[in-house]
Amino acid sequence: MRNNFYIVIVAGGSGTRLWPVSRENSPKQFHKLTSDKSLLEETYDRIKDLTESENIYISLGANAALQTKAQLKEIPEANYIIEPEGKNTAPAIALISAKIFKKDPQAIIATIAADHTVKNNSNYTETLKSAAHFVDKNPEYLVTIGIQPDSAHTGYGYVKIGRKLDNEKAHEVEEFVEKPNLETAQKYFDSGKYLWNAGYFIFRADKMIEMFENYAPEIYSGLRAILKAIGTEDEKEIIEKAFKEFPKVPIDTAIAEKVEKIAVIPADLGWSDIGSWSSVFDLLDKEDGNVHRGHHVGIDDKNCLFFAQDKLLATVGLEDIVVVDTPDVTLICKKDKAQEVKKLIEKLKEQGKHKYL
Amino acid sequence: MRNNFYIVIVAGGSGTRLWPVSRENSPKQFHKLTSDKSLLEETYDRIKDLTESENIYISLGANAALQTKAQLKEIPEANYIIEPEGKNTAPAIALISAKIFKKDPQAIIATIAADHTVKNNSNYTETLKSAAHFVDKNPEYLVTIGIQPDSAHTGYGYVKIGRKLDNEKAHEVEEFVEKPNLETAQKYFDSGKYLWNAGYFIFRADKMIEMFENYAPEIYSGLRAILKAIGTEDEKEIIEKAFKEFPKVPIDTAIAEKVEKIAVIPADLGWSDIGSWSSVFDLLDKEDGNVHRGHHVGIDDKNCLFFAQDKLLATVGLEDIVVVDTPDVTLICKKDKAQEVKKLIEKLKEQGKHKYL
Numbered sequence: 001m002r003n004n005f006y007i008v009i010v011a012g013g014s015g016t017r018l019w020p021v022s023r024e025n026s027p028k029q030f031h032k033l034t035s036d037k038s039l040l041e042e043t044y045d046r047i048k049d050l051t052e053s054e055n056i057y058i059s060l061g062a063n064a065a066l067q068t069k070a071q072l073k074e075i076p077e078a079n080y081i082i083e084p085e086g087k088n089t090a091p092a093i094a095l096i097s098a099k100i101f102k103k104d105p106q107a108i109i110a111t112i113a114a115d116h117t118v119k120n121n122s123n124y125t126e127t128l129k130s131a132a133h134f135v136d137k138n139p140e141y142l143v144t145i146g147i148q149p150d151s152a153h154t155g156y157g158y159v160k161i162g163r164k165l166d167n168e169k170a171h172e173v174e175e176f177v178e179k180p181n182l183e184t185a186q187k188y189f190d191s192g193k194y195l196w197n198a199g200y201f202i203f204r205a206d207k208m209i210e211m212f213e214n215y216a217p218e219i220y221s222g223l224r225a226i227l228k229a230i231g232t233e234d235e236k237e238i239i240e241k242a243f244k245e246f247p248k249v250p251i252d253t254a255i256a257e258k259v260e261k262i263a264v265i266p267a268d269l270g271w272s273d274i275g276s277w278s279s280v281f282d283l284l285d286k287e288d289g290n291v292h293r294g295h296h297v298g299i300d301d302k303n304c305l306f307f308a309q310d311k312l313l314a315t316v317g318l319e320d321i322v323v324v325d326t327p328d329v330t331l332i333c334k335k336d337k338a339q340e341v342k343k344l345i346e347k348l349k350e351q352g353k354h355k356y357l
Numbered sequence: 358m359r360n361n362f363y364i365v366i367v368a369g370g371s372g373t374r375l376w377p378v379s380r381e382n383s384p385k386q387f388h389k390l391t392s393d394k395s396l397l398e399e400t401y402d403r404i405k406d407l408t409e410s411e412n413i414y415i416s417l418g419a420n421a422a423l424q425t426k427a428q429l430k431e432i433p434e435a436n437y438i439i440e441p442e443g444k445n446t447a448p449a450i451a452l453i454s455a456k457i458f459k460k461d462p463q464a465i466i467a468t469i470a471a472d473h474t475v476k477n478n479s480n481y482t483e484t485l486k487s488a489a490h491f492v493d494k495n496p497e498y499l500v501t502i503g504i505q506p507d508s509a510h511t512g513y514g515y516v517k518i519g520r521k522l523d524n525e526k527a528h529e530v531e532e533f534v535e536k537p538n539l540e541t542a543q544k545y546f547d548s549g550k551y552l553w554n555a556g557y558f559i560f561r562a563d564k565m566i567e568m569f570e571n572y573a574p575e576i577y578s579g580l581r582a583i584l585k586a587i588g589t590e591d592e593k594e595i596i597e598k599a600f601k602e603f604p605k606v607p608i609d610t611a612i613a614e615k616v617e618k619i620a621v622i623p624a625d626l627g628w629s630d631i632g633s634w635s636s637v638f639d640l641l642d643k644e645d646g647n648v649h650r651g652h653h654v655g656i657d658d659k660n661c662l663f664f665a666q667d668k669l670l671a672t673v674g675l676e677d678i679v680v681v682d683t684p685d686v687t688l689i690c691k692k693d694k695a696q697e698v699k700k701l702i703e704k705l706k707e708q709g710k711h712k713y714l
Contacts (some may be wrong), residue, residue: 020671297708299700311684312713314701316375317691321675327668330687334674343656344671351654356669 006107006205009043009075010094011060011068011114012086016345017276017338020329021307024357029115030067033274034283044072046121047112050128057081058114060205065187076113089199090254091246094212094223095239102230106139108132110202112333117283117318127169127267131202134170134263142211142256143170143202146195146264147271152185155275155339157197157252159264159309170263176252195266198273201251208255215258222246255322273295276338277322277331281305303335329356361488362408363562365430366400368417368425368471369443371611374633374695374701376665377686381714386472387424390631391640396472401429402470403478407485414438415471416453419426425665442595444557447602447611451569451580452596458562459587465492467559474640478625484624488559491527491620498570498618500527502560503552505625509542512632512696514554514609516621521534527620533609535554552623555602558608565612633695634679634688638662652684660692686713 015028023026029040037045040113048056049125057079061066072229081099083092091109094269100107111126118124146159157179176197188194203211209227212220219232222242228239244263254342256262272279281303283289294308298315306313322338324331333341348356372385379385386397394402405413412485414436417425422437438456440449450468457464467485475481481642488500503516519529533554537545545551559566566584567578579599586595613619629636638660640650645659655672663670664681671682678694690698705713 056666078507084651142359239550297701297704297710298696299704300694312686312710314686314688314705315690315699316688316701317694318689319677319691321678321689323687323689325687329671330680330682331673332675332678332680333673334676337674338655340673341671344654344673346672347654347656353654353669 001013003052004107006052006055006057006103006104006109007047007128007142008057008059008081008100008109008111009040009047009114010089010092010096010111011040011058011064012089013113013115013134013272014086015115016349017341018274018280019341019345020326020331020356021324025063026067026273027064030064030071030165033280033300034045034117038071039117039274040071042113042117044074045112046118046124047128049076049095050125054079057096057100059083059092059098059111060084060114064080084243085248085340086248087243088248090216090219090243090249090253090278091243093201093251093255094216094219094246095243096203097203097212098223098226098230101209101227105206106133107205108202109208110200112200113198113273115274116198117272117274120268123267124269127265127269128202130169134166134168134265135202135204137166138263139204139207141170141203141261141263142208142259143263143265144173144256145202146266148266148268149194149196150270152182152189153196154179154182154185156273158188159186159196159197161193161195161264163268165263168171169265171266173256173262173264176257182196193236195264196271197252198271199252201256205269209303211255211259213331216254219249219254226357241328277305277324277333277341278335278338281322281335301331302326305335360409361461361464363412363414363457363466364404364408364485365414365416365457365466366397366404366471367446367449367453367468368397368450369440369446370417370470370472371443372472372631374698375637375684375700376698377688377713378681382420383424383568384421384472385631387421387428390637391474394620395428396474396631397425399429399474400469400471401431403475403481404485407482411436414447414453415455416440416468417471418443431573435511436473441645443598443605444600444603445605446598446608447576447606448453448579448606450558450565450612451576451603452600453639454560454562454565455580455583455587457567458584462563463496464562465489466562466565468556469556469557470555472631473555475631477575477625480624481628482627484622485559485662486558486627487526488622490523491523491622494523495527495618495620496561498527498560498563498620499565499613499616500559501613501624502555502559502623503621503623504555504628506546506551507621507627508563509539509546509656510553511536511539513630515542515551515556516519516544518550518621518623521633525601526622528623530613532621538646543617553620553628554609555628556607556609558613562616562673568612568616573611575604576606576611576658577692587617632683633698634662634690635695638679638692640673662692 160174162174226267372379416438435682519531
C-alpha cells in the first residue's frame, strides 16, 4: 500500500458531561483525566506510528487551536482543519474530505475522536490498519469501527453486524441503532451481534465526496464550493459561508445509515468515550474502593471519585459520590446521576452564569 | 438588688466539630453560622441590657483577643480576662472569680457561652435574672441553667431536677449525668425530670473561691496566688505560672458535682450548642428541603446543607449531605456522621497538616 493513509483527529466536541473540568473553551480532550497526559496527547501517541507525520491532521474549532498547539507540537499548522463553527460530524467530514482530496484524491482517511480512551492500543492500531487495507481494496466502501461491548451500555448507539465481506475482518453493517433502553441493550449484548458505534470512519476522499453528492445534497452544494475555493484567496470566506448554511447533522444519519456499501470492523479495544464522571471512576485505579486525585483526606468513604485541585478535600461517610474541584466550581454528584451534569449546565445558562460554562 | 451582677462571656472553646469554618485560631464564636451576625455578636446582643456595660466581661485565650476586639467594640479591654492557655472551665472560672472578686467580692457572676444559639431570647434573659436573684438571696448556692430538652439528644450531659427550692424557679440538682446513649436519653426525655446541662453557671465571686478552697485544692493554690498578684506588676507572670500547673478539668467535675448547695433553673430557650454541622442544618431555614448559603446550583438534592463561599457549588442527586466550602478546604460529609469531623482533624494532625487546623 502506497502511503495515501491519512489520519484525522476530530476534536470538535465540548464534552459538557465532564463539566466543570471540561468547559466550552477548554473541552475534554485537553484534560488529564486518566493519566498524566491529556486525552488528546494520548490519542496522538496511539496513532503517530501508523502513517507519516505529514499525513496526520486535526479537525477542530478555531477557539481550540491555541491549546492544541501548546499540547501537540508534532502536528504542523498546515494540517489544522479549522471549522468556523460546530455543525456536528457530517459538515466536519465534508471539510476534511475536501481538504485532503485536494492534496490526494485517493487518500484513505481515518477519522478518530480526540477524547476517547483505549486500553488495547495494539488492537486499536491493527483495526485502523485493517480498515485502511479494506478501503484500499474496496474504495467504494465506508468503513466504521464497531467496539466489542463489555456491558449492556445504554449510552452508546449500536451497529448490528452482518455477513463477512472478505478474508479479513470487515463485515456488512446490517443496521445502525440508536441508544437503546437497558432491556434492549441487554438483548443486544447477549446476542453477540451488536457492537458499539464509536463514530470512527474510514473512507477514500473522492468516494466520500461522491457519497455527499448522492446522499446529502444539502451539504454537497457547500462542499462543492469549498472544493473550488481551496487554495484560492477566497478559501476562508467560502468555508465560513458554507458552514453558516450547513445543517447540524451527524455523519451517521447524513451518510452512514443511507449508503449501501457500509462495512464494520469489530474490535476489542477496552474503549470508552468517557461520557460521564461515572466512566472516569470506572477507568481509574481504586484505593480502598475510592479514586483519589490531588489532596484528599477521608473517613469511611466508599466507591467515590475524588478529584481535588488547589484545595484540600475532606470527606466523611460518602458513598457513590463524585467530587470534582476546579478553581471556580466544585461539583458534587451522586455517581449514578452523573449524566445529569448536563442539566446543571442548562440551569447555569438560564441563569446567565456563562462564566462557569 | 444593687448592681453587683456581672456577666462573663466564656469564649474558650475551639469548636472543632464545625471545622473547616471553625479553626484553632478562629473558633466557632467568630463565625456567622445562623444569621448575618457572628455567634459572639449575637451572644452580646442577647445579654447587653441585663447589666451595665462595665459589668460585662469576656474570658478568652490571647490568640482570640484581636478578632474579639474587631467584632465586639463594646467590651472595654480592661474586661478581657485572658487565659494564658486553655485548661478547660474550672481554671477559667477560678480566674474569672479572682478578677471580679478583686473589684467586687460579692459580685454575682453569670458565666455564659459565646458560641451557642438561643431562639427564645426573653426566656434566656429572664432565666439569668432569676438565677442572679436566687444567688442574691442564697449566696452559698451555685446555680446552673437546665435546658428543657426538645429531643432525646445524646450529645449533651443531663441534670436531674430535684425539689423546688424557693417560690421562684430554682430546684435542687438531684444529679448530673454524662452524655447518655440513645435508649437512656429517651428515658430521660420521657421522664420530664431531666434537663440538658448547658454549662452556664451563676454564683457569687467570694463563694466560688470558697468552693475551690473546699472542693478543688489542686486549683485553689494557684487561685490564691492569682488573688494576691492581681493589680501588682507580677500579675501576668503569676497567672501564667498558675495556668501551667492547673489540671485540665471542667467546672462540672471539679465543683458542681461535688457541692451540696447546687441549684438548677429550668428554661425553655430554643437552645443549641451547635455541636455539629447537622445542628447547623437543623437550625436554619430550608428551601426545597435544603439549606443554601452562598452561590449554589443543584438538581434533585434532599435534606442537604450547602455552605458555599468563593466558588460555585454545583450538586446533583445528593441526600443528607453537608457541604462546607472555605478558602482552603472543602468538607463533604454525610449528615449523620457530622460528629466525625473531629476524626478528620486528628488525621490531619497525624499527617502534620497543621495549616488546615
